Amino acid sequence: MRRQLAMVSLAVTLLVVVAFLVPLALVVRNQAADRALSRAERDVQAIAAALAVAPATMGAEISRDLAADVLRAFRGEDAFTVVFPDGRTVGTDLGDSPGLAQARRGAAFSTEIEGGFEVLVPVLDTFDVPTPGETEPPVRTVVVRTVVSDAELRLGVTTAWGMLGALGVFLVVIAVIAADRLARNIVRPVDALSAAARSLGRGDLDTRVEPAGPLEVAQVGEAFNFLARRLVGLLNAERESVADLSHRLRTPLTALRLQTEMLSDPAEAAALSADIDRMGRAVDRMIEEARRPAETGEHSADLAAIVLHRATFWKVLADEQGRTATVETGGGSWWVPIAADELGAVVDTLIENVFAHTPAGTDYHISVRPVGGEVELVVEDQGPGLPEAAVIERGASSGGSTGLGLDIARRAAEKSGGDLMAANRPDGGAVITVRFGGIDAPLDAMAASPPAAQLL
Known part of the structure; x- marks a missing residue:
């Protein structure tokens, strides 16, 4: 923006300067020419006046000697010429003049010629004695002439x-x-x-x-x-x-704990108590997160370890529904800039999505793989696939759910500089790819060859 404003100012100033200086330059040139021409006309008229009064004051006609004396008096031997009626000249040789005949008829004028301007002023010489039969002496016209060159007209213009x-x-x-x-x-x-x-x-x-x-x-x-x-x-x-x-969720959780303690099956009671405790810890974390200001610090977690841990947790339900789950993590650790709890919630969301939108007995596969400077978490299933790409939008769902799961996963990926992509497999089933930024893998994992899928 700063550069654009400077360029606009430059353009406007140039327009104003050109509009002002170009006419002013023309005026300066014309004034210089007028000044030089006026000076020449003034000098020629002064010489002509001196020649005109000479016969009356000196009692002699206008002769070559008189013309030479007048030119020397005005220091014009090199710039002026006095042309007599018989064509003889005194002063510098200025060459032929097409306006000389008009000047001899008594006209004083300036005219443009090649290379400049010419100034001609006639002088009437009436001193001659009249010849027999004449009552008045003859009138002779002497012309004072000068040339103003183009260089003189442009003197000082540059x-x-x-x-x-x-x-x-x-x-x-x-x-x-x-x-x-x-x-x-x-x-x-x-x-x-x-x-x-x-x-x-x-x-x-x-x-x-x-x-x-x-x-x-x-x-x-x-x-x-x-x-x-x-x-x-x-x-x-x-x-x-x-x-x-x-x-407010703590109250129903407390009631659930009391009801769990009344169950007759200890194993079932222990499992339910573990689930209630996990939910209680989640509620506590939610309260803690809500009560403290938003943090901008960095967190990191091992995606491979969390995937193995959460896949093992979901294995019990997969076995009950007759599903085969395979996990491929690359045999090393893949660190991503997301807190472990949030990363675990992303993995749970993707696996839960498989259970919620595919029939029992549908197999699924989870893989973690590096892609350039990032790492991808891919969850594939052999179910009916996704009806539309809009399911990753917040609140959009085709299976009667809240439509928040995939959007939560997408926002977690975007927080790390990645993204979430949903597509259908060519041979049927859905593919959810979550790409995380900021990968930091150990050297042994980077050098490891692609391992075979691990069957849970």
């Missing part, structure tokens, strides 16, 4: 144009610097807002910004702080609600 160009560059640089500082004052609070938003997204609920910059950007900063405070309030209210709900 320097003036250079100064104007330097002024234009200076204005552009100043405008770009000013625009950059302005853009920095705008972008800096926007960058702070962006960093604060990312920090809030990572779970740092104490993130706030100092409203700064233009009024609109400062208002966005104030709105962000309000949003952060509102989010903290909502999360605190949700934690309290979850904690209260979890606490």
Whole structure:
């Protein structure tokens, strides 16, 4: 954004500078030409005036010597020419002139020629004595002539144009610097807002910004702080609600423990007591998690060990339903950045999904395998497959369940930088692939050859 603002300022300044300096440069050129031409016309007229008064004051006609003396007096021997009626000239040789005939008829004028401008001023010489039969002496016309070259017409123009160009560059640089500082004052609070938003997204609920910059950007900063405070309030209210709900679950759990103690079968009573204790610990963890602020620290767990442990737990139910379960973990440890309890809940969710949506006797296979810098947990079954891909969306279910299981697994995978994918096998059955990021495998597991599936 900062660069774009500077470029916009540069473009606008260039347009203004060009629109201002180009006409000004043309004016400077025209003024220089007018100045040079006016100076030449003034000098020619001064020489012509001196020649015109010479016969009356000196009592002599306009001669070559007189013309030479006048030119020397004006220091114009190298720039001016006096042309007599018989074609003789005094002064510098300026060549032929197409306007000389018109000047001899008494017209003073300036005309453009090749290489510059020519200035001609006629002088009437009436000193001659009249010839017999004439009552007035003859009138002779002497022409004073000079040429103003293109170099003289452009004298000082290059320097003036250079100064104007330097002024234009200076204005552009100043405008770009000013625009950059302005853009920095705008972008800096926007960058702070962006960093604060990312920090809030990572779970740092104490993130706030100092409203700064233009009024609109400062208002966005104030709105962000309000949003952060509102989010903290909502999360605190949700934690309290979850904690209260979890606490209310203790009462029916206590009643279940009492009823379990009254069972006549000790083995069944022990199994139920173990399940109730596990549920009680889950409720306690839920209350503890709800009552403490969200943590942003890192956790890790061995996915292979947890898969073997949870698969063994579900083996009892699989045997009762006539299912064959196989597990393949690669023979080593595969660490993923997820807490052990949460990772166990993901594995339980995927296995429970098989039991809930396939008929009894359907076999399933669980595998853990590395893929590049990540690790995949794959659960396959030989059931009817998935009716639609939308089952991984929160609340979506085709089997009458809550539709939260796969979404919970997906969110756990995304927390580690991975994802969850659901598909159907070509030969029938569903394939749920959960990819976790941040794999950290030991060297012996990396070097191990693919092992055969383990039959539980």
